[in-house]
Amino acid sequence: MISNESRLVFHPAFAAVFDELATLVAKEKxxxxxxxxxxxxxxxxxxxxxxxxxxxxxxxxxAEYYQGxxxxxxxxxxxxxxxxxxxxxxxxxxxxxNVIVYGWLSDEINLRKYRRSIEAYREKxxxxxxxxxx
Numbered sequence: 001m002i003s004n005e006s007r008l009v010f011h012p013a014f015a016a017v018f019d020e021l022a023t024l025v026a027k028e029k030x031x032x033x034x035x036x037x038x039x040x041x042x043x044x045x046x047x048x049x050x051x052x053x054x055x056x057x058x059x060x061x062x063a064e065y066y067q068g069x070x071x072x073x074x075x076x077x078x079x080x081x082x083x084x085x086x087x088x089x090x091x092x093x094x095x096x097x098n099v100i101v102y103g104w105l106s107d108e109i110n111l112r113k114y115r116r117s118i119e120a121y122r123e124k125x126x127x128x129x130x131x132x133x134x
Contacts, residue, residue: 006057007099014089014102021045021105040085047083052102056081060093060100078103 002008010018025045029036036042056065065079081089090104 005098006060006093007097008052008057009099009101011101011103013104017105018048021048044083044085044087048087048089048105051081051083051089056089056091057100060091061095065091 021041022045025036025039025042028039028041032039037046060079065081067078067080077092078090079093081091083089086106088106089102092101092103093099094101
């Protein structure tokens with residue numbers, strides 16, 4: 001997929017959460033065709049879609065996406081978009097090839113862990129240690 005002259009690539013970890021979210025919204029649409037777009041999941045799906053297709057490709061190196069140095073050097077190349085409700089979308093941007101790799105989207109399980117402590121970041125680090133790096 002190409003957006004704003006950037007090639008967009010989806011890591012399987014991101015694709016799995018995004019597909020599950022889209023499936024849940026589709027089921028919601030079947031049950032409530034008139035009002036499904038008002039549900040929190042539909043709003044989240046719209047926000048994620050807008051972020052991956054428009055907002056991030058428009059300015060992938062924007063300072064708001066920089067995570068700082070709290071996760072150590074291993075996560076420095078990953079950027080983070082903070083969505084409403086505390087969801088986080090992690091991505092990499094390669095300037096030379098103009099490729100954006102969406103690596104991970106916090107889901108409800110990880111979001112609860114994040115709210116309890118810093119576990120969401122540890123979960124992300126474990127995910128990327130145990131999977132092929134995009």
